[in-house]
Amino acid sequence: xxxxxxxxxxxxxxxxxxxxxxxxxxxxxxxxxxxxxxxxxxxxxxxxxxxxxxxxxxxxxxxxxxxxxxxxxxxxxxxxxxxxxxxxxxxxxxxxxxxxxxxxxxxxxxxxxxxxxxxxxxxxxxxxxxxxxxxxxxxxxxxxxxxxxxxxxxxxxxxxxxxxxxxxxxxxxxxxxxxxxxxxxxxxxxxxxxxxxxxxxxxxxxxxxxxxxxxxxxxxxxxxxxxxxxxxxxxxxxxxxxxxxxxxxxxxxxxxxxxxxxxxxxxxxxxxxxxxxxxxxxxxxxxxxxxxxxxxxxxxxxxxxxxxxxxxxxxxxxxxxxxxxxxxxxxxxxxxxxxxxxxxxxxxxxxxxxxxxxxxxxxxxxxxxxxxxxxxxxxxxxxxxxxxxxxxxxxxxxxxxxxxxx
Amino acid sequence: xxxxxxxxxxxxxxxxxxxxxxxxxxxxxxxxxxxxxxxxxxxxxxxxxxxxxxxxxxxxxxxxxxxxxxxxxxxxxxxxxxxxxxxxxxxxxxxxxxxxxxxxxxxxxxxxxxxxxxxxxxxxxx
Numbered sequence: 252x253x254x255x256x257x258x259x260x261x262x263x264x265x266x267x268x269x270x271x272x273x274x275x276x277x278x279x280x281x282x283x284x285x286x287x288x289x290x291x292x293x294x295x296x297x298x299x300x301x302x303x304x305x306x307x308x309x310x311x312x313x314x315x316x317x318x319x320x321x322x323x324x325x326x327x328x329x330x331x332x333x334x335x336x337x338x339x340x341x342x343x344x345x346x347x348x349x350x351x352x353x354x355x356x357x358x359x360x361x362x363x364x365x366x367x368x369x370x371x372x373x374x375x376x377x378x379x380x381x382x383x384x385x386x387x388x389x390x391x392x393x394x395x396x397x398x399x400x401x402x403x404x405x406x407x408x409x410x411x412x413x414x415x416x417x418x419x420x421x422x423x424x425x426x427x428x429x430x431x432x433x434x435x436x437x438x439x440x441x442x443x444x445x446x447x448x449x450x451x452x453x454x455x456x457x458x459x460x461x462x463x464x465x466x467x468x469x470x471x472x473x474x475x476x477x478x479x480x481x482x483x484x485x486x487x488x489x490x491x492x493x494x495x496x497x498x499x500x501x502x503x504x505x506x507x508x509x510x511x512x513x514x515x516x517x518x519x520x521x522x523x524x525x526x527x528x529x530x531x532x533x534x535x536x537x538x539x540x541x542x543x544x545x546x547x548x549x550x551x552x553x554x555x556x557x558x559x560x561x562x563x564x565x566x567x568x569x570x571x572x573x574x575x576x577x578x579x580x581x582x583x584x585x586x587x588x589x590x591x592x593x594x595x596x597x598x599x600x601x602x603x604x605x606x607x608x609x610x611x612x613x614x615x616x617x618x619x620x621x622x623x624x625x626x627x628x629x630x631x632x633x634x635x636x637x638x639x640x641x642x643x644x645x646x647x648x649x650x651x652x653x654x655x656x657x
Numbered sequence: 658x659x660x661x662x663x664x665x666x667x668x669x670x671x672x673x674x675x676x677x678x679x680x681x682x683x684x685x686x687x688x689x690x691x692x693x694x695x696x697x698x699x700x701x702x703x704x705x706x707x708x709x710x711x712x713x714x715x716x717x718x719x720x721x722x723x724x725x726x727x728x729x730x731x732x733x734x735x736x737x738x739x740x741x742x743x744x745x746x747x748x749x750x751x752x753x754x755x756x757x758x759x760x761x762x763x764x765x766x767x768x769x770x771x772x773x774x775x776x777x778x779x780x781x782x783x
Contacts, residue, residue: 560718561718562695562696562718562719562720562723563695564695564719564720564721565668565719565720565721565723565724568660568668568720568721598693599693600692600693600695603695635674636671636674636716636717636718636724637697637716637717637718638688638697638698638699638716638717638718639692639697639718640718641676641699641716649692654690654691654692654693654697655688655689655690655691655773
């Protein structure tokens with residue numbers, strides 16, 4: 252069946268997912284036929300567009316169990332995070348100027364926090380445990396009287412670990428501290444129940460869940476009411492939270508994608524988990540292979556593995572038939588290992604030689620089988636080439652070797 | 658990162674991969690680089706009684722350009738006298754493989770590996 256494979260094999264679903272054909276189908280009508288502006292109140296094209304927008308809002312709300320009125324459309328999770336963090340910080344700055352986040356957050360959060368620091372806020376960046384999970388005691392100690400907001404991601408984009416959102420929510424709510432959750436990687440993978448979770452703000456993206464790029468949403472809780480300083484002005488759309496003409500086709504796509512996720516996630520996740528576990532078992536037949544991040548508190552489609560004694564860039568070159576992400580950014584002269592893996596305490600070498608495999612709705616058993624045999628032959632070949640592997644096999648402890656500086 | 662055809666050829670079909678016995682009197686071994694920097698090269702030369710390099714082997718932990726640089730120099734040193742081999746310049750290696758500026762350090766490492774191997778052989782025969 253190998254001939255049926257098309258290359259590259261896509262195992263990078265956490266970077267982005269293909270748009271589900273059913274979603275694409277839903278979107279087309281709003282480009283060529285029902286192209287009205289949802290803000291146009293004076294004719295039927297406007298009404299139709301508005302109806303589509305509100306229907307989509309209901310679908311998104313249904314997946315995460317909130318009220319549709321609590322959702323604000325944005326251009327994606329990055330904008331949602333910017334609006335949540337900057338909007339809350341600016342609104343509540345008379346209450347306090349301290350915020351807390353985690354070192355392994357996405358850059359959308361970390362860079363926004365850096366900007367807030369430039370504006371005079373103080374930010375604490377918490378460490379994680381070697382399994383990638385946040386130590387709740389450490390969070391508890393970091394909370395202060397002037398802390399106004401805590402931001403923690405639901406699912407880490409690199410290692411797929413799931414943070415204890417319910418517990419963190421309780422901790423924050425008890426003290427009247429706002430809690431923002433970046434849920435870009437969680438929708439369709441984890442059950443999200445905003446009726447139960449003590450979360451005040453939650454950011455969503457469509458394109459990680461088989462919807463189109465360029466659209467997202469921010470959940471802003473109404474009870475207890477959360478207020479934000481708008482970041483984009485001009486027309487007062489979305490109850491003033493986010494001005495700008497609504498992208499009806501994008502919104503309809505996100506709605507359909509989230510509707511399908513709600514319908515299918517109970518069947519889809521066990522199927523993907525079985526393939527992920529098969530991939531893991533295949534990799535573990537090799538020696539000196541390490542899984543990055545906790546395997547239990549983890550989304551079913553993520554596998555992040557380091558291959559010891561193999562250099563990261565040559566590994567990526569070797570697996571060019573498979574579209575995956577590397578823990579190493581090799582484009583610059585100085586190799587930058589993944590800051591997430593470094594935060595877990597991984598050495599530079601192991602961080603460099605890591606690969607993130609993320610499976611998804613359209614991944615097949617044949618693709619997983621091919622990936623296992625391909626990876627194994629390539630890693631074995633590179634190890635045959637590696638003087639470090641040779642030394643390891645001779646029983647030399649590499650940490651004791653005096654390396655010639657260059 | 659786009660690699661030149663020559664780099665890809667050496668990466669896909671590396672020449673002279675392997676190891677000689679380090680303890681052999683006719684063998685000189687050079688090991689340069691460090692794992693934390695992302696490259697370690699081991700280059701070995703086998704020298705005959707006339708002081709000519711008869712054969713060479715390498716093993717490299719590193720990117721495609723590092724593998725190609727070391728593979729290339731195992732071909733170049735063969736048939737050369739020790740001092741000729743030690744005279745190979747990194748600029749020649751970089752030019753042959755069309756290395757981009759960010760990969761020049763791979764060619765420097767290959768030059769250093771030859772020098773270290775020649776040095777090791779000479780030490781054995783002082």
